[in-house]
Structure formats: structure tokens, C-alpha cells
Amino acid sequence: MVRGERVGLSAQRLARAGAELADEVGFERVTVSALARRFDVKVASLYSHVKSSHDLKTRIALLALEEMADRAAEALAGRAGKDALFALADVYRDYAREHPGRYAAARYRLDPDAAAASAGARHAQLSRAVLRGYDLAEPEQTHAVRLLGSVFHGYVSLEAAGGFSHSAPSSDESWTWSLDALDALLRNRTTPAAQSTT
Amino acid sequence: MVRGERVGLSAQRLARAGAELADEVGFERVTVSALARRFDVKVASLYSHVKSSHDLKTRIALLALEEMADRAAEALAGRAGKDALFALADVYRDYAREHPGRYAAARYRLDPDAAAASAGARHAQLSRAVLRGYDLAEPEQTHAVRLLGSVFHGYVSLEAAGGFSHSAPSSDESWTWSLDALDALLRNRTTPAAQSTT
DNA sequence: GCGATTTGCCTAAGACCTTTAGGTTGCTGC
DNA sequence: GCAGCAACCTAAAGGTCTTAGGCAAATCGC
Numbered sequence A, B: 001m002v003r004g005e006r007v008g009l010s011a012q013r014l015a016r017a018g019a020e021l022a023d024e025v026g027f028e029r030v031t032v033s034a035l036a037r038r039f040d041v042k043v044a045s046l047y048s049h050v051k052s053s054h055d056l057k058t059r060i061a062l063l064a065l066e067e068m069a070d071r072a073a074e075a076l077a078g079r080a081g082k083d084a085l086f087a088l089a090d091v092y093r094d095y096a097r098e099h100p101g102r103y104a105a106a107r108y109r110l111d112p113d114a115a116a117a118s119a120g121a122r123h124a125q126l127s128r129a130v131l132r133g134y135d136l137a138e139p140e141q142t143h144a145v146r147l148l149g150s151v152f153h154g155y156v157s158l159e160a161a162g163g164f165s166h167s168a169p170s171s172d173e174s175w176t177w178s179l180d181a182l183d184a185l186l187r188n189r190t191t192p193a194a195q196s197t198t
Numbered sequence C: 001g002c003g004a005t006t007t008g009c010c011t012a013a014g015a016c017c018t019t020t021a022g023g024t025t026g027c028t029g030c
Numbered sequence D: 001g002c003a004g005c006a007a008c009c010t011a012a013a014g015g016t017c018t019t020a021g022g023c024a025a026a027t028c029g030c
Helices: A011-025 A032-039 A053-076 A081-098 A100-106 A112-116 A120-134 A140-160 A171-188 B011-025 B032-039 B043-048 B053-076 B081-098 B100-106 B112-117 B120-134 B140-160 B171-188
Strands: none
Touching: A011 A032, A011 A053, A011 A100, A032 A053, A053 A081, A053 A100, A053 A112, A053 A120, A081 A100, A081 A120, A081 A140, A081 A171, A100 A140, A120 A140, A120 A171, A140 A171, A140 B140, A140 B171, A171 B140, A171 B171, B011 B032, B011 B053, B011 B100, B032 B043, B032 B053, B053 B081, B053 B100, B053 B112, B053 B120, B081 B100, B081 B120, B081 B140, B081 B171, B100 B140, B120 B140, B120 B171, B140 B171
16 A cells, blocks of 8 residues: 555545445445545545535435436426326436435435535426426426325335335336326316416 | 342333434434433443344334334224325324334334334235225236325425425425325226226 | 342443544645 | 645544443242
């Protein structure tokens, strides 16, 4: 080990490496020490870049939220209605399967200022974009945003917890069925007067 | 402090006290040490009753799952259809609000044998009981169980995370709206042939 | 009642993790 | 080529988890 060698740490690189670590060993096992080991650096060195363990986890959470929002925005481009609904839903589910640690990080409790600076608002906007295909007036639209979020998050996290694994029918089938049902539900809730507003 | 005095610990009492502690300070802060402090006992003493920190958390999780299942069973007695749906949903939401720490514990990842011994199966049965009011045939019924679980858990945990707090309409309204929508959805999915079976 | 055994809680100690304080060395700009 | 900043280090204190082994209180057999 060459003493005095600089690895080039930064808050960003730490968050990125932390996200990878989370996917490998689980978010709850992401630790300042583990990250220091990964960079082959002493633990105290990380504290120049990151305020605390909480700060580190928050950065990972923000990273994950951004990534998901980016994917969602891309998936929604050029889609509408049921197509958009399925696309958005699959973004969350696929992300959680590819990056379980990051997904768990995205559920990390943020303090208010971090939450405000997060991609949280973008996520809400993306749900609203999907709902444009269903012509819901307020306050129904907000209700629907919340219901959508609940189903997406609820299903994905129950699935990740292994809830649907060892029994027929397959989780894929239930997912499609649920989204179909959700689509039908939203179509039925379309505000009558809004129908012809091209 | 009187030396040699026995406090009367047991796995059950520890789990119960751990659940209380979780509600007070949050499940993630429930720790073998904190529990030892609460009983005014040395940390190592707890290890005669509980195998590990993981074991302790698992016991708290099992306790919470039992309590929720008990409440749910009671709420469903004598109810059917939409009435039953709302009752079951409210059991979860109310429990999470009254006992946030226990509710978080209930989401603690159980290993397979603990999961098998848990009230998990009872919860699934209770959802199926609600669905009896909607005449769904398999595999739709299983899909619906999963959707219900997702909405309940998803909504409750987003609400607990503060997601719906600082904006109109109120979370209560969205909850009712979502359950109404779910009820309508399930009625529309009733298997046609099953209608007259009685 | 009294010895033997079991049980309950304790001391001790090792292994990690977090966080702060303050030192040293490489890099950058003048 | 050197001043100063930034990056990484040593040191140390405090907290958590867990195991090993000890002493004393409760309990059981007689």
C-alpha cells in the first residue's frame, strides 16, 4: 500500500459507490466503514466529503430518486393513456429489481430540506402526466396520484420482500392484472364534463 | 441498585417492551442495548432470552403481525362486501397510526421459518374473506389479494413517510376515494358465471 | 429443611461502527 | 520553489453486538 496516495474521493463518488454497495449487500448494510474499505482508505477520510452516515445515506437516496425519475421521464416520452400507465409502472418495478439496494435507499426517510431538493416533485409530475390520459379533474387527480403511488410502491416492495414468490399465479400475471384493473378504474372515473376537451 | 435482584425477563416481555420502545422512538432505534437500559439490566443479560438483535426484531415483527391479524379478524366479523373492505383497510391504517414502530416492525424482513410461523397466512386469509363479497374466481382472487395488499401497505407507508401531509386534499379524502375506487373495481371484475352461485 | 441443579443476571472482553480533533503530505498557483 | 489548501492519516472516545464464563437466587428432590 503506497502511503500518501490520493484516491480522489468526493461526495458524488461516495454516493455512487454507496449505491453500488447497496445493490450488492443491501442498503441497510451500507456503512461509512464499508465504503472506506471499498476505497481502501481510512474511515475518517470520508468525513471530509460527507457529514455523517445519515448524510451519506441521504445522498444515495437522492441519487436513486433522480435515476428513477430520469428513467420514468424517458419511458413516458411519446406515450399516453394505458400505455403510459404501464410504462411508468414498469419503470419502478424494473428499477427495484435491477437495483434493490438503490430502491430501498429511495425509501430512506429524508429530512425536509433534502426532500425539497429531491426528485420527489418530479415523480409526482410524472404521475400527473400519466393521468392526463384519463381526464381527471381536481381533486380526483390528486387522489389518483396517491393511489397510483401506493400501488406502485406497495406492489414493488411486497414483491421485493418475497411476498409473491412461491405460489401461483406468477407475480408477473398479478402485476399485469393489477395495472389493467387500475386502467379500467381510472377510465371509469373520468370526469364526464372533461371528455370532449381535446 | 440492589445486586442480584431479578427483574423477570423473558422473550415475550422483551418483545412486548421492544414493541413499546419502537412506537416511542422508531423501530430502527430499537436495540438490545436500549432495551437493557429500559429494564435496568446489563446488555448481556438479554442474550439468555433472545438469540440476537435479529431475533429480537423478528419477535417484535411477529407480535405486530399477530396484533394486526387479531384486529382484522375482529373487524371483519359480521361484515361483508364494501363494508368489510373498508373495515379491513382501516385496521391497517389505524394500526400504523397508533403504533408506527410496530407497523414498521411488521415490515421487517423475516427469514423463511419465521415467516412460516407468522400471522402472514392469516392476513392473506382475511383478504380472501373480504373478497368473498365480490365473487372472484381463481386466479383473479389471488391477483386481487395482491392488489389489495399493495394498496393497503403502499398507502399506509407513504402516508407514514409524510408523503400526503402538507397539501390538499386531505389524506383522509384520498383514502376514502381510493377505497371507493377499489370497491368499484372489484365489483366490475366479478366473474360473471359466479354471480348466481348461492 | 437442605443440598444439588437450574436459571437469571453479571463482569469481562473482542469486534465493529461513528464521529471528532488534529497532524502530515501531495498538489496548485503564483 | 514555496505558500496554502485539500486530501488523507493517526488517535481516541463512545456506542452497539455478541460470546464466555462466574456467582447467586430460585427451585426441585429427598
